[in-house]
Amino acid sequence: MNKIIQKKKLKNNTSRGGQEWFQDESFWAEFAPFMFDEARWIMADTEVERIVALSGIKRPAKVLDLCCGVGRHSLAFARRGFQVTGVDITDSYLEAAGESAAAEGLTIEFIHEDARAFRRPGAFALCINLGASFGYSSDAPDDGLILRHCRENLAAGGVFVLETIGRETAARAFVEAETVEREGWKVSAHYSVVGDWEKLGNTWKAQKEDIVYERSFAIRLYAGTELKKLLLRAGFDEVVLYGDLDGRAYDQRAEMLVAVARKADIGRRALHTIGKNRRAHSESRIYRE
DSSP states (O other): OOEEEEOOOOTTOOBTTBOOGGGOHHHHHHHHHHHSOHHHHHHHHHHHHHHHHHHOOOTTOEEEEETOTTOHHHHHHHHTTOEEEEEESOHHHHHHHHHHHHHHTOOOEEEEOOTTTOOOTTOEEEEEEOSSOSSOSSSTHHHHHHHHHHHHHEEEEEEEEEEEOBHHHHHHTOOSEEEEEETTEEEEEEEEEETTTTEEEEEEEEEETTEEEEEEEEEEOBOHHHHHHHHHHTTOSEEEEESSTTOOOSSTTOSSEEEEEEOOOHHHHHHHHHHHHHHHHHHHHHHHO
16 A cells, blocks of 8 residues: 655755745646656656666665655556655655556555655665756755765665766756747746856746746756765765766766765675775784884
């Protein structure tokens, strides 16, 4: 049976006394039809297959889908026999995800909570954060907080897969505007560089006859080396960067910035510590002699 668990809202989760843009339910409701079209639903199965290959996890491992949205990837993992928990801040998305799971006879736990607050130490073999759902907060330290919690939520030997927009790919493929028409809607997106490529500014507008939706927001960008350092500071033991979920190199042909970060299992960590201590003892002995 699927259930949606309501959590208390994160305290002090506003910036400069106001609500963060991603906490506004109406934004996600207005633009959902354009963010989760049929093509994106179809992509989810392939993306999950690639994540399974990159991470090496085996069913029925426990998977945390952080910022799960309408549950595209949660559903795809559950179909493959994984135990899935989806976390998102948007009530309407979780309701839709729960309905989709029930329609397929899948059991998925959906939790309504801010990604910065969710904690379940040592519970998961895999944590995923996909679709450029990182770097939303106006306060940069929040990004490190999310990564530390992701590591904490992993069991020993667990894997975290993060897919975001790299600063390098954003600069290489930068366009000022894009426009599409879909089912009578004209949807446009205008982009701008915020600061010294600190963020990518977005202004989205959807118009159909007399109905107009328009919102502006910015997403923090990281270079590959910066993201890798941030993950290591969060406590991960190994970080490998890729240019997409298909495992291509993070080079001039990269589509996205994908980080696969691993939390060492207890055995490997113990052996590493023993080896490190032995080397230090040996070096000290040579020095004394």
